[in-house]
Amino acid sequence: MRPGSGIWSRLKCYGKERAGHMRLYRIGTGCMRRREIGIIGGGASGLMAAISAAQADSSGSCKITVLEKKDRVGKKLLATGNGKCNLTNLSFSVENPQQYYRSQNPEALSGLFAQFGEQDTLKQFRRMGMLVMDRNGYVYPLSQQAATVLDTLRFTLEEQETEVVTDCAVEKIIVSQKGRDTEFLVRAGGEDWLFRKLILACGSIAGEKNADFGGYALAKALGHTILKPLPALVQLRCAGSFWKGLAGVRCDARIQLLISGPGTKESYEEQGELQLTDYGISGIPVFQLSRFAAAALDAGRQVKASIDFLPGFRDNEALWQELMEEKCTSCRQRSMEVLFGGLVNKKIIQTAVKLCGLSMGDRAERKNLPAIRKVFALLRSFEVQVTDTNPFANAQVCAGGVPLTEVDGHMESRICSGLYLAGELLDADGRCGGYNLQWAWTTGYIAGKDAVLSLEKPAGQRKKGKRE
Numbered sequence: 437m438r439p440g441s442g443i444w445s446r447l448k449c450y451g452k453e454r455a456g457h458m459r460l461y462r463i464g465t466g467c468m469r470r471r472e473i474g475i476i477g478g479g480a481s482g483l484m485a486a487i488s489a490a491q492a493d494s495s496g497s498c499k500i501t502v503l504e505k506k507d508r509v510g511k512k513l514l515a516t517g518n519g520k521c522n523l524t525n526l527s528f529s530v531e532n533p534q535q536y537y538r539s540q541n542p543e544a545l546s547g548l549f550a551q552f553g554e555q556d557t558l559k560q561f562r563r564m565g566m567l568v569m570d571r572n573g574y575v576y577p578l579s580q581q582a583a584t585v586l587d588t589l590r591f592t593l594e595e596q597e598t599e600v601v602t603d604c605a606v607e608k609i610i611v612s613q614k615g616r617d618t619e620f621l622v623r624a625g626g627e628d629w630l631f632r633k634l635i636l637a638c639g640s641i642a643g644e645k646n647a648d649f650g651g652y653a654l655a656k657a658l659g660h661t662i663l664k665p666l667p668a669l670v671q672l673r674c675a676g677s678f679w680k681g682l683a684g685v686r687c688d689a690r691i692q693l694l695i696s697g698p699g700t701k702e703s704y705e706e707q708g709e710l711q712l713t714d715y716g717i718s719g720i721p722v723f724q725l726s727r728f729a730a731a732a733l734d735a736g737r738q739v740k741a742s743i744d745f746l747p748g749f750r751d752n753e754a755l756w757q758e759l760m761e762e763k764c765t766s767c768r769q770r771s772m773e774v775l776f777g778g779l780v781n782k783k784i785i786q787t788a789v790k791l792c793g794l795s796m797g798d799r800a801e802r803k804n805l806p807a808i809r810k811v812f813a814l815l816r817s818f819e820v821q822v823t824d825t826n827p828f829a830n831a832q833v834c835a836g837g838v839p840l841t842e843v844d845g846h847m848e849s850r851i852c853s854g855l856y857l858a859g860e861l862l863d864a865d866g867r868c869g870g871y872n873l874q875w876a877w878t879t880g881y882i883a884g885k886d887a888v889l890s891l892e893k894p895a896g897q898r899k900k901g902k903r904e
Contacts, residue, residue: 471499471599473887474622474631476606477651478502478509480873481859481880482637483589487564488884490596498888500598501631503624505605505650510586512643521582522870523561524554524877527573536871538727539864540663544840551845552881554874560881561585564592574869601625609634609654611852618854633854633887637880640665640834640860651861652837659851660838666734667831668727668865669872672741674716675821678787683714685781690747691717693725693822697737704728707747712783716822717741723868727835730825739822745780745815760812767800775800775808780815788814833872837863847883848890856883 473489475482486502493500502509513521528536530553533545558575561568566588567578577584593600604625612619620634636658638651652662689710695702706721729739749756767775773796776785789796792810800808828834838857842850849855858879866872 468621468628468630469501470630471501472632472891473498473500473635473884474620474629474633475500475502475635475637475884476622476624476654477637477639477859478504478506478600478602479512479637479639479859480510480876481639481883482635483509483593484560484877484880485635485637485856485858485884485887486598486600487560487589487592487596488881489888490593490598490884492885492888498891500596501629502593502598502600503604503606503622503629504600504602507603509600509602510589512639513586513589514582515643516582516873517576517870519582520576520580521585522574522576522873523568523585524557524575524874525573525870526554526570526575527869528554528871528874536869537864537866537875538835539840541840541863545864547845548847548878548882552878556881557874557877560877561588564588606650606654609658611658618852620854632891633856635856635858635883635887636861637858637883638861640837641828642667642669642831642834642860643829645829655838655857655861658849658855660842660849660857663836663839663863664734665828665834665836666727666730667825667828668730668835669723669832669868670726670730670830671713671718671826672716672722672726672729672822673824673826674741675823678791679712679716680714681787682712682783685712685783686710686719687712687745687781687784688747689721690744690750691721691725692742692744693728694740694742694819695728695732695737696740697732697735700737702728702732710743716820717743720868723832726825726831727865729822730835733822733824741820741822743818743820745784745818749816756816760809764800764805764808769799769801772796772798772800772808772811776811776815784815785811788818832868833865834860835863835865837861839863845882846886846890847879848886854890856887858883 475485482502486500489500530549533549534542537545566584568575569578606622606624608623610621612621620631622629622631636655641648656662687710690705690707693704704725706724708721709719710717710721711719732739763775772789772794786796788811792807792814794804794807798804838861840863843857844850847856847858849857859876864875866875
């Protein structure tokens with residue numbers, strides 16, 4: 437085919453071909469769609485990026501397009517916060533975000549949240565017409581329906597006349613350099629798009645039944661490093677044949693994660709409602725610890741979980757010792773069921789008694805005292821071997837992704853000029869409680885705003901890390 441029969445240029449091609457390979461490439465036979473801003477991904481960060489970009493467009497002439505591979509945008513949003521959408525958290529500290537987020541480059545976090553923090557999120561949603569409620573720092577839409585958040589974002593995009601294309605998976609990204617300017621030729625959904633600025637907001641593979649590493653592959657093909665994605669905010673699988681007997685139990689507990697390996701020992705603690713399953717442990721405190729377990733297991737280290745089913749005695753061990761002695765004295769010659777009755781859930785008692793070599797019908801007599809003391813000790817330190825996390829499909833977020841050192845304070849790539857990254861694609865994962873959505877709002881807002889401003893001002897004229 438002759439060059440005159442299509443659109444030809446000397447370009448850098450990314451996608452199925454080898455990244456960085458320079459060659460003549462034909463973009464297609466149809467009409468190319470030209471836009472100023474392209475956003476790949478219609479999740480929380482991508483939608484916020486599109487809204488922010490339109491708000492920053494003072495002339496109203498900037499054409500913005502969101503490309504989403506699924507049949508509708510914002511599907512994951514509908515599942516957040518058990519369908520209520522915990523969109524941010526008022527306990528957040530801009531000065532010390534490392535309390536709430538994990539990253540290999542945590543020093544980059546403060547500057548980003550200083551530009552767009554939790555108060556900015558509240559103002560932004562109020563500006564879009566959505567009312568919120570505060571429940572002990574956890575912020576939800578007043579309706580307590582995640583659909584309200586998604587509808588607010590969708591209706592705002594419609595009012596701004598932002599183009600949203602669904603069922604549109606990206607096949608290739610081709611970077612063209614024109615002097616100091618970069619253009620992005622994107623093949624998606626069988627169509628060709630030409631963007632002056634491109635925002636990757638593809639999300640992670642968390643919550644996906646069929647793990648699709650497409651977003652990571654696009655970032656890698658564009659020259660970025662990918663820190664291995666691992667499940668986070670996820671259940672932990674544990675060794676033991678007794679778990680089926682504990683399935684369904686919920687109780688307040690303190691969990692200590694114990695990690696060991698050659699020359700290393702680490703421990704992390706959380707307290708809250710623990711959920712016992714037929715394969716191990718779940719619940720908020722487990723989710724908070726899971727990213728440490730995932731990283732340690734991936735590195736080949738040993739991981740154990742020690743569960744205190746009676747955390748209320750943690751600050752008064754003397755009282756605990758006194759109550760144990762009272763129990764053993766007052767319940768002498770009575771059954772294990774009576775001796776341990778009322779301390780914790782009966783299923784936990786049955787399991788602990790059996791693991792210590794007793795049965796529920798055994799009597800609290802002198803010969804059984806050593807085993808009885810073991811049961812009491814087990815209720816305070818029920819140690820199990822963690823063998824794995826549940827898969828990505830069960831995870832709420834992912835650890836890993838593009839290092840924060842590879843983007844600047846505007847979320848622009850330090851590797852590919854004109855490319856921006858936002859959301860879960862980046863190496864930052866937060867605790868439960870609205871922090872991961874706040875990360876999406878923050879990075880999406882900054883990326884969208886700067887992508888538009890960069891069309892008007894050189895990088896040196898844009899303020900980094902400042903609220904306007």
